Amino acid sequence: MSIRCLKFFLLPGILLVTSLAIAQTPAAATAAQAPATQAQIAALQQAVQNAQTNADNSWMLTSAALVLLMTGPGLALFYGGLVRRKNILGTMMQSFAMMCLVTIIWAIVGYSLAFGHGNAFIGGFGHLFLKGVSINPDPQNFYVQTIPEQTYMVYQLMFAIITPALICGAFAERMKFSAMAVFLSLWSLVVYSPMAHMVWGVGGLLNSNGGHIPSLDFAGGTVVHITSGVSALITALYLGKRVGYPHTKMAPHSLVLSFVGACLLWVGWFGFNAGSALNSGPLATSAFINTHFATATAALGWTIFEWFHNGKPTALGAISGAVAGLVAITPASGFVQPMSAMVIGLVAGFVCPFMVFKVKAMFGYDDSLDAFGVHGAGGTVGAILTGVFATQVINPAFGKGVATGAIDGHWGQIGNQAIGVAIAWVLSIIGTVVLLFVVDKVIGLRVSPEEESEGLDLSQHGEEGYDLNT
């Protein structure tokens, strides 16, 4: 059991010893009072446990809400502002559709496949329809020692929602709504649940807690960002470029919306990372601080890169840098020291714009909203640097006093991280290619050139986002 468990026994332990010491004093009434005292102690222990659960649960439910906020309206606004006006609703609907569809899939089978008991690669059907998902904590279970498993389930659901929503950035402005709904729903089962299981599920191959290849991913650098980012790249390659790309100007129609969305992402990410502590104790504090610090340095990094590259620092660059930092710190947030977090952010702040400005142009793929450049690349960078900077001083993930990452002396962890990254890449590539092929054959993925020119709002939804003349 981890160190977190020990503190929860401390107070009851003190009470018990004190009560026993008092009970030893010779007094005629003592013998008759012993069973009553025992009952009192048991009640006190239960009360302490309940208090602990309530404290942790309140933070966890708040975190779950914050993570949902990241998708709606955070991501919806961020992506929405980046597309042309005629596609604003279509883009927002993609995020919203995930909020609805993934919830249903998760409740029925997704949670079971991700977190049910199975093998090293996938869970099972033990929690189909959320059967057996308890409303009470289970001190024997690492993840739900003080919080109800149902809280854990709904918290993880918010991650499952935002991950496919991120992929939408790659195929912005050109995918059919129906095809997107089917493709991403299946993706959630075929790529997301297995990856979540491998990293966080009991018995998962990459689980830091007893997995065959223990890799450190605090809040989902591999599970969320690499899978979505790499899948985004594959989708962009498969679907092809937007009509008129790259000669036509396809600039954001409202950086104001994107700015608001990015700030919501920043704040919401505190739930994403600090909530991954699964309690409201000091580890949540560490993750909170790391999240914040990395974002600041990453935004600065991207801004400096741009200032040199373009001659001017842009708002889009600054907010993109912030998102890159958030992505990169995600796997590291609960394992590293604050100064390390700043370094990780800074690195992402230079690597990600390089990927977006240079590598994308070099290869010519139309990753419209840079889902790969920011999430795929940022997630990979963050996952590797987690192996470098993880320290047992912040989180003794492998045991108290046991070296965690390279700065503790455990350089081999970088290798484990690389394996985790590789598995995420491979699973994403294969899963996405297969699903795209199947959905394309059955439904057809891309809108027609006329529909693309008309815009998704009208062609897919029969609506206009703005009717400023009324």
Add this chain to the structure above:
Amino acid sequence: MLKIEAVLQPSKLDAVKEALLEAGIEGMTILEARGHGRQKGHTEFYRGREYTVDLLPKVKIEMVVTDEMKDKAIEAIESAARTGRIGDGKIFVSRIDEAIRIRNDERGESAL
């Protein structure tokens, strides 16, 4: 009756309106437009991609005046809008066949 159309820099709109009012011209229609003459556009950057924007924001003023007012109107516009640089804009004059006041069906110069 003559129609005077002036394509101007948006920043000059207030000055031109004032000058026209002072010249005795009160009726006009103002449109927001985009365009360019020989003026080059500006560059914008979005995530490392450079775009030349050559459809620049402009303001267009339209007014219909009597033949006698033509020179005063042009004089007012030019003096208010001229900076001497490329991008100052252009004025076009064309003949108008008929002018009608909708309120009372008044026609001709008294409808202006």
